[in-house]
Amino acid sequence: MKVDHIELKLPAKPEYILVVRLTTxxxxxxxxxxxxxxxxxxxxxxxxxxxxINQGMEMECLNFxxxxxxxxxxxxxxTVSCPQDKPFSQPDVVQNELSxxxxxxxxxxxxxxVSDGRLLGVTMYKxxxx
Amino acid sequence: xxxxKGMDIQYRFQESENTWMVRLIGEVDIYNAPQLKDSLLNLxxxxxxxxxxxxxELKYIDSTGLGVLISALKKAKEFNGSIKITNLKPxxxxxxxxxxxxxxxxxxxxxx
Numbered sequence: 570m571k572v573d574h575i576e577l578k579l580p581a582k583p584e585y586i587l588v589v590r591l592t593t594x595x596x597x598x599x600x601x602x603x604x605x606x607x608x609x610x611x612x613x614x615x616x617x618x619x620x621x622i623n624q625g626m627e628m629e630c631l632n633f634x635x636x637x638x639x640x641x642x643x644x645x646x647x648t649v650s651c652p653q654d655k656p657f658s659q660p661d662v663v664q665n666e667l668s669x670x671x672x673x674x675x676x677x678x679x680x681x682x683v684s685d686g687r688l689l690g691v692t693m694y695k696x697x698x699x
Numbered sequence: 700x701x702x703x704k705g706m707d708i709q710y711r712f713q714e715s716e717n718t719w720m721v722r723l724i725g726e727v728d729i730y731n732a733p734q735l736k737d738s739l740l741n742l743x744x745x746x747x748x749x750x751x752x753x754x755x756e757l758k759y760i761d762s763t764g765l766g767v768l769i770s771a772l773k774k775a776k777e778f779n780g781s782i783k784i785t786n787l788k789p790x791x792x793x794x795x796x797x798x799x800x801x802x803x804x805x806x807x808x809x810x811x
Contacts, residue, residue, distance in 0.1 A: 586761075
């Protein structure tokens with residue numbers, strides 16, 4: 570299966586989530602999704618960024634890897650780079666649960682990567698015509 | 700009119716209805732949600748009224764924005780106030796619906 574890869578690396582700061590939304594919309598459009606699906610994907614990817622940033626830990630950057638999988642769907646991996654030796658404050662658990670609930674409602678598949686209570690990554694998938 | 704943070708609010712107090720008429724313009728996200736929270740709570744501290752939130756020019760709101768609206772509703776309910784959301788675009792209403800907030804807020808959707 571032909572897969573097109575696109576990568577985006579941004580400072581893990583709230584002011585860059587706007588860039589994530591715009592880029593995700595453009596990629597979902599390029600992939601061939603409809604208007605409603607593009608909105609779902611945009612919201613879900615931005616919420617993943619929110620959930621990671623909201624943890625109050627010292628982070629360097631957010632990485633977004635998009636994989637347009639032929640004519641089947643779009644897979645997106647969101648990961649964070651952070652210094653492992655830095656402590657982190659208490660995450661906003663309620664806010665993060667809301668983010669993850671929204672993501673699971675909008676996407677067809679969602680998985681999270683958690684280590685020592687830290688959310689370090691989210692992978693999500695939207696199939697065409699799903 | 701969306702300001703440097705991508706969001707702006709315009710407001711006036713309607714004495715006859717004891718209600719803040721608030722227009723929310725642009726996109727509310729993790730970056731500017733704290734600014735929105737300060738604005739709404741300051742309004743309710745200034746005058747303990749209801750809020751009608753006109754969202755005809757709201758293009759996007761995320762979970763942090765929803766959290767701000769919940770905080771404002773809690774504040775309003777301390778003095779039996781309410782928050783009504785009007786002219787919400789259908790694709791934004793979807794976020795309220797899937798999070799169950801459509802049962803907490805009174806919402807009018809554009810074109811409904």
